[in-house]
Amino acid sequence: MLNTVLHGQPTDRPPLVIVHGLFGSARNWGAVAKRLSADRLVVTLDQRNHGDSFRAETQSYADMAGDVAEVIAAHAGPGGQVDLVGHSMGGKTAMQLALTDPAPIRRLVVADIAPVAYDHTQMPLVEAMRDLDLSGLDSRAEADRRLAGRVADPGTRAFLLQSLDLRADPPRWKLNLPVLGREMAGIVGWPGTTGQHAGPTLFLTGALSDYVRPEHRDTIKALFPQAKFAKIPGAGHWLHAERPREFEAAVATFLA
Known part of the structure; x- marks a missing residue:
């Protein structure tokens, strides 16, 4: 299973699972996770080929979603559910899981990414x-x-x-730089996953970022019919690092 870092204690609220983006780690989310853990367990994780998690030969969204599903199964709260936050690559991982196995996800926050293929590369x-x-x-x-x-x-x-x-x-x-390089096209892409996640979903973006564009909204609404949209002023793609207090407030309000 993926390496995880736990913040806070289990309560009657669903645990919150946070999934980092490309080149990130559980460590990047420590301060945010600690502040969001006042009334619930918060689980941060290292995705495959990142941090202290295992090394693998693939970085597909199907595989990453399966990894996160194992973490959710190990930490799910009342009713077997969690709230799920994913940023960038982690947001695509979270969307993939929500579209293919929605039952364990009570509320979903997708941070500054859309379910589309991008034409840039890292x-x-x-x-x-x-x-x-x-x-x-x-x-x-x-x-x-x-x-x-x-x-x-x-x-x-x-x-x-x-x-x-x-x-x-x-x-x-x-x-695991060799694998991340080899899998880059898939990481910045999108596997074309169909279906719907009918649960409450927030697409939270940085006002200075162009990752979630107006032309993406129809695609988002088709897959996530309850999607709501919010922007954090003065933030770019790394909105949780650039405006952490505003990010935490937006997430906490939506999850409540």
């Missing part, structure tokens, strides 16, 4: 991490300096470097 970041010289690294500051030649944005570098394990000898990435 291969430059895979290649930058894969090519980073890890020899003699003993500080994150030095890793940041080396990575800056390939990744200009400091925020992106800081995010990626959270997955660099400097305690290992030699240092290593906690990402």
